[in-house]
Structures are given as C-alpha cells and as structure tokens.
Amino acid sequence: MAEVKIQAESRTEFGKGAARRIRRDSKVPAVLYGHGTDPVHITLPGHDTMLALKTANALLLIEVSGAESLLALPKQVQRDPIRGTIEHVDLVIVKRGEKVEVDIAIHLEGEAISGTLVVLENASILVEAEATHIPDGVTVSIEGLEAGTAIHASDLKLPAGTTLAVEPDTLIVNITAGTTAAELEADLASAPGADNVTVSATTVAAVAE
Structure with missing residues (x-):
C-alpha cells in the first residue's frame, strides 16, 4: 500500500x-x-x-x-x-517493519450454482500484516459451489506476510439451499394473519428468486 x-x-x-x-x-x-x-x-x-x-x-x-x-x-x-x-x-x-492488526474486506467473486443462497457471514476479517504492506482485501471464489458449502477463515488465501488474527474456524461464507416458491407460499400461508393475505404466483416467484 x-x-x-x-x-x-x-x-x-x-x-x-x-x-x-x-x-x-x-x-x-x-x-x-x-x-x-x-x-x-x-x-x-x-x-x-x-x-x-x-x-x-x-x-x-x-x-x-x-x-x-x-x-x-x-x-x-x-x-x-x-x-x-x-x-x-x-x-x-x-513504524516501518512493524506488524499491526487491521480489518480487511472480503470480496466475493463468481456465482454459486443456481438455487442456492450465498450468505456472507463476515464482510471483513481481522489480520496481522506489516504496516507498510496492508492488503486491500482478500478475494473468495464461490464459483460453482453447492448448497452445504462453508468457507472458514482458515480457507482464505492471504497475501504473503499476512496472517489471521481470528480463530481459524471463523465462518466467512455459508452457502445454503434457496427457498423455493412452494416453500415460500407455505410459509406465508402458515404466518399469523395469513387468511387476510393474498399472494400472486408472480409475487412468490419474484421473492423466491
């Protein structure tokens, strides 16, 4: 930097x-x-x-x-x-050469498989790096990942000279199965006051996406 x-x-x-x-x-x-x-x-x-x-x-x-x-x-x-x-x-x-603890951003790239929900549990991560060589962030690829995949701090590819300052099992990204239109409609039907709510197929599809 x-x-x-x-x-x-x-x-x-x-x-x-x-x-x-x-x-x-x-x-x-x-x-x-x-x-x-x-x-x-x-x-x-x-x-x-x-x-x-x-x-x-x-x-x-x-x-x-x-x-x-x-x-x-x-x-x-x-x-x-x-x-x-x-x-x-x-x-x-x-000081030059001194190591400091700083938060750096997590950047996601790519797309998980269709029908999944990608949850970024932590948008930044605490690391230790030289004060004069602090990385701008760390990139995490989610390309083609399936539901049930979890990415932890220990999975991150940090730049040389940068180390984790958090527990290795800290959850960074969690990929789950997305809610289907049928599941969303069932949830709405069982919600309090559902008798007074009308949901169109178009609305359900839009929310499910």
Missing part, C-alpha cells in the same frame, strides 16, 4: 469552538498517538484527508512543520451523520 503524504499543522486550540473554526476553514482536527508518545494535536487539510481516507487502512505520512514526519493509520474517523463530512480523525503512529 502506497503512503499518502499529508501536510499537517500543529494545533494549540481545543474544544468545540476551536473545532468548528477549523472545519469552517475546510480543515479537519486530528490527534496522533501511539508508541508511548504524548498525543500530538494537529489540523489536516480537509480535501486531501477526505481523498486519502476513501481507501481502507490508508497509510498516511504526516508532515508537520518543524517536526519529524510520522507514519500513521486511521484508528477512528468521525463523520457528520447528515453531510458525511469528516469531523475528527484519530491516528495511530506506526
């Missing part, structure tokens, strides 16, 4: 009022911590930070005037619930 260089500014004002002023200037208040150092309060450029954090586990090279550049990973990102803008960022300091 490539490093994203971000020019930061030291921050000496704190509190809600100071944070609002920073955001009005299209910047983001943030804090750096880790490796036994005192927390470092900084201000990040809003647009550059937003672009960098579109990538999961983005590795940031934080440059602060008059201070040593620091490598960091986003630990917590607070966003405005309405506008989605970044409100605050917690960054954890990492």
